[in-house]
Amino acid sequence: MKNNAQNRLENTKFSVLDLVPIVLGASTFEAINRSVDLAKHTENLGYTRFWISEHHNMDSLASSAPTLLIGHIAGNTKTIRVGSGGVMLPNHAPLVVAEQFGTLETMYPGRIDLGLGRAPGTDQRTAMALRRYRQETVQDFPDNINELQTYFSIDNATAPVRATPGEGLDIPIYLLGSSTFSAELAGKKGLPYAFASHFAPTHLHDALRLYHQNFQPSAQMDKPYTMACVNVIAADTDEEAERLATSAKRFMLGVIRNTRKPLSPPVNTMEGEWSELEKMQIEQMMHYSFIGSQEKVARELEQFKKETQIDELMVISHIYDHAARLKSYKLVGELFKAQETAVYSS
Incomplete structure (x- = not known):
């Protein structure tokens, strides 16, 4: 594609969010292998980081143990940052989090990120089982972050409870969110902030505004750093991308219906798959979805960057066919590679 260094997503990093989707007819073992292959692929393309989500009690996702998967991904790659x-x-x-990520950072120094969220990543009944039926208060999340940071601090060396490995290691912490709560908290704590606009777009602009308004420099960062996760499905043509995107729409349909089935093959049309109300709900959830040819995706991502002024794009692609998924990330990777080449040669 033709490149213009002046408007091609300048100074924007591109990264990957992977939910380790299980596709219809495949096993969890195959899902994990596909994620490893995707990590290698995106590393070769020059993506900055590869993050794994945490989800529980879902037949559609194999990401219930992100720490184990991070170690597996890091062990099968060489340079890309890997995290949660x-x-x-x-x-x-x-x-436990401090010890686990301290172990990962010890094994793969300089490559581990710790992204933190406060949602359960599952239904309420499963959340209660995970949390041993303890009710969470609004102050628990900030307090737990403070405790975690204490375990990583070298100043904790004389404390009666210490994280080994973990203590004194440089493991960057990121706060994740889909509302304004974590945005304000991330700003006050001087941490980078990532917004989950791939499924919860409503509060994106308010969250970014509050983050910047509340930002205070910290030992980790002296200026704000923002990330947004978006759905991207790129193909040779707009029509092919729209067809591939029906798998993501059917996946989201399972979310709102609480059926959570494995990722299904694409269909030629969504007519008959959903009701008008469900269509409206999914279109709202997937508002920040960039679907089409490389040219179309580039234009829309540039507009998104202009509107949000984010520093980094996290790309998630729910595509049934693994080869098509790899190709989508390749087409996106060519956007920032073309930008880098143009900047270096100008």
Whole structure:
């Protein structure tokens, strides 16, 4: 595609969020292998980081143990940063998280990110089982982050409870969210902030505004850093991309119907698949979806960057066919590679 260095997503990093989707007819073992293959592929394309989400009790996703998957991905790649998008902190004791990510950082130094969320990543009954039926208060998440940061701090060396490995290691923490709560908290704590606009677009602009308004420099960062996760499905033509996107729409349909079945093959049309109300709900959830040819996706991503001024795009692609999924990431990768080439040669 033709490139213009002046308007091609300048200074924007591109990364990957992977939910480790299980496709219809395949096993969880195959889902994990596909994620490893995707990580290798995106590493070769120059993506910045590869994050794994945490979800539980879902037949459609194999990401219930993100820490184990992060280690597996990191062990099968060489340079790409690998992390959690995110660890749902209320599900875990902060000490355990510090020890696990301290171990990962020790094994793969300089490559591990710790993204933290406060949603359960599952239904309420499963959340209660994970949390041993303890009710969460509004202050628990900030307190747990403080505790986690304490375990990573070298100043904790004389404390009676310490994280080994973990203590004194440089493991960047990111706060994730789909509302304004974590945005304001991330700003006050001087941490980078990632918004889940791939399924919850409503509060994106308010969250970014509050983050910037509340930002205070910290030991980790001296200026704000924002990320947004978006759905991207790129193909040779707009028509082919729209057809591939029906798998993502059917996946979202399962979410609102609470059926959560494995990712299904694409269909030629969504007519008859959903009601008008369901169509409206899914179109709202997938508002920040960039579907089409490379040229169309480039134009729309540039507009998104202009409107949000984010520093980094996290790309998620629910595509049934693995080869088509790899190709989508390749087409997107060519956008920022073309930008880098133009900048270096100008």
